[in-house]
Amino acid sequence: MALDSRIYLDNNSTTVLDPEVLDAMQFDLCNVPRNPSCIHSFGRDARNELIRAKRVIADAFEVSSEEIYFSSGATESNNFLLKGFLKKIFPKTVITTKLEHSSIFRIVEEYQKNGGDVCFLPVDKVGAPKLDDLKKVIGKQTGLLTLMAVNNETGVKTDYESFAQLAKEHNVPFVIDGVALLGKEPFKVVDGISAVSFSGHKLHAPKGIGITYLSDEFDLDPLIIGGNQQNSMRAGTHNLSGILGFSKAIELLQSILPHETLKMQKMRDRFEKTLQEKLENVLINGEGNRICNTSSIAFLGCDGESLLMSLDMQGVAASHGSACSSGSLAPSRILSAMGYPKERVESSIRFSISRFTTDSEIDRAIAIIVDVVKQMRNL
Numbered sequence: 001m002a003l004d005s006r007i008y009l010d011n012n013s014t015t016v017l018d019p020e021v022l023d024a025m026q027f028d029l030c031n032v033p034r035n036p037s038c039i040h041s042f043g044r045d046a047r048n049e050l051i052r053a054k055r056v057i058a059d060a061f062e063v064s065s066e067e068i069y070f071s072s073g074a075t076e077s078n079n080f081l082l083k084g085f086l087k088k089i090f091p092k093t094v095i096t097t098k099l100e101h102s103s104i105f106r107i108v109e110e111y112q113k114n115g116g117d118v119c120f121l122p123v124d125k126v127g128a129p130k131l132d133d134l135k136k137v138i139g140k141q142t143g144l145l146t147l148m149a150v151n152n153e154t155g156v157k158t159d160y161e162s163f164a165q166l167a168k169e170h171n172v173p174f175v176i177d178g179v180a181l182l183g184k185e186p187f188k189v190v191d192g193i194s195a196v197s198f199s200g201h202k203l204h205a206p207k208g209i210g211i212t213y214l215s216d217e218f219d220l221d222p223l224i225i226g227g228n229q230q231n232s233m234r235a236g237t238h239n240l241s242g243i244l245g246f247s248k249a250i251e252l253l254q255s256i257l258p259h260e261t262l263k264m265q266k267m268r269d270r271f272e273k274t275l276q277e278k279l280e281n282v283l284i285n286g287e288g289n290r291i292c293n294t295s296s297i298a299f300l301g302c303d304g305e306s307l308l309m310s311l312d313m314q315g316v317a318a319s320h321g322s323a324c325s326s327g328s329l330a331p332s333r334i335l336s337a338m339g340y341p342k343e344r345v346e347s348s349i350r351f352s353i354s355r356f357t358t359d360s361e362i363d364r365a366i367a368i369i370v371d372v373v374k375q376m377r378n379l
């Protein structure tokens with residue numbers, strides 16, 4: 001999908017809307033009022049669509065519709081889940097890592113400040129926690145396990161199914177941040193997963209819509225209080241267009257994965273390999289198995305921020321890491337936690353493709369990156 005002559009390689013920050021998703025949203029983006037909570041016929045029409053959309057999502061994840069809640073995005077979903085669970089388990093131990101998104105990490109930090117116990121699983125250059133390390137610490141004092149399925153900066157995958165099994169054996173609730181996984185690989189809720197958060201705008205649905213899966217085994221306090229929408233678990237008028245869009249994006253995955261996964265992986269691998277052939281001292285961050293679309297790359301000898309700006313001027317959009325923390329010049333918290341030296345962290349930038357990225361965009365991006373890096377290194 002050509003945006004214009006610029007090349008967008010920052011799809012872990014946000015993605016372009018899929019035209020089929022936009023189509024599905026039209027039911028609500030029109031001049032007919034549609035509030036699914038109203039009892040009149042307008043409301044009923046809206047409610048029928050809401051119920052259908054929810055069923056599509058629940059079926060895809062192999063859960064029940066009653067276990068799906070809509071939010072304003074994954075930040076809200078993570079806040080709801082973490083605050084809800086931590087309130088219940090205080091001051092027992094929450095096990096997590098220092099690689100989590102700030103919408104989880106900052107809540108865990110606050111829990112610790114307030115006297116709750118936190119155990120950070122060790123992380124290294126692999127970029128994901130190890131099951132053996134969890135085995136060493138999980139026990140009677142453990143109240144919660146929370147991990148991301150895929151790291152949004154490096155793309156490294158966590159073996160969340162094995163972690164879920166171990167959590168279940170110890171009867172410990174397990175919350176997953178599924179944001180960077182959904183849209184790239186199939187996902188379903190397996191035994192031992194208690195709750196998951198997702199964000200629409202990471203998979204060609206709009207911004208401002210999130211999904212929370214919460215197993216009906218658990219009852220958490222709502223984060224947003226008001227009317228009795230969504231069983232009073234999340235008050236506020238439904239974002240119907242967002243819900244229809246997100247549901248369509250998930251429905252589409254059933255027919256396009258794993259074909260699109262393979263396509264993205266081939267493209268990403270070719271991108272990395274060609275850069276490494278054409279330039280010296282180009283290192284890929286994260287030694288673990290990675291999702292198909294993400295490359296965190298250190299261009300040793302270049303300053304990451306300056307590189308990003310030069311690439312932007314040449315029409316290539318990449319990122320410093322999480323969009324939520326870029327804009328600040330601080331080196332990536334994630335790469336630092338993985339133990340990379342400062343020089344490597346500061347020379348790293350992230351490229352993330354989508355299923356709409358084309359081979360010719362990758363060719364053009366490679367040529368521009370090679371030129372810009374050579375120029376910067378010669379200064």
Ligand code: PMP
Pocket residue numbers: 012013072073074075076078101103148151152177179180198199200209210322323324
């Ligand atoms: N978790 C991860 C892994 C993310 O990448 C993001 C978005 N950067 C979020 C949570 C927050 O998602 P949202 O933008 O929907 O609030």
